[in-house]
Amino acid sequence: MKELIAVPVERKQKNVSALPYHGWVGPCNQVSLLYEGFGLEDASNYDSVKSFTQLMWPDGHPRFCNTLHTMTTQIEELNKLIWLMIFDSYGLGEKWESVMINYKSLVRFMKYMAPPPGEYEKGLFAHTDKPVSTIICDDQVSGLEIEVNGQWIKLSLSPSSFCFVVGDPLKAWSNGRLKAVNHRVIMSGEKDRFSIATFAIPVEGTIIKAPKELIDEQHPQLFKDFDFMDFFLFAFSKPAKHIDSGEQLQAFASLSPPISD
Ligand SMILES: O=C(O)CCC(=O)C(=O)O
């Protein structure tokens, strides 16, 4: 990752995408002055990894390319395994093929700079994830926090462990059974933090809908069926900027008025 951060900014700026949050974002006020992130779309596809490394390094950095491809295919497998465990836990294991969401992995490589000495500063604002789910790994420099009952809890990931984050679409898919946790990154201490997040981005035209088995009289349908990309683009649109990240799904797809906890 340090090699990626060391790439000249003119080349980093070539890491662009038509989709929000899919390309390079340098330190800025909208996100954070401590934050820098790269985006790699369709990350388990070798050609796509190769195009990325060729964009970053004139020689394409074959060692980086191969290691990255191995990592992304394995994380994608891990994500699928977790989804299958979720399906199974709702008695849908046998039907996994009909409830599976086809997706591509978007990998984001992130660096959060250490704040000035003694300071406690935002690295990434509080949000719920807009992709279906996310797998995060970091370099054990803490910073990731989750909100539980109004309290922020710092997570310390142990070496070689991963954090699975439920995104808003998975909450909708599960008819509200799974919660999309509000999370943020707060930096303190002297060390920079490096993290890699792998997001599940459904393929074009995917409709997010709760399986009929998860809807009944006791569990009425909470969200209308929606096209993933419509929701994703809505979440990054101007009107949605005024809506709390955790409320965007409700605002976009709710079938009932909000229920307070
Ligand atoms: O860097 C992290 O640990 C979290 C990143 C994150 O939440 C995100 O990119 O959505």
Ligand SMILES: [Fe+2]
């Ligand atoms: Fe996130």
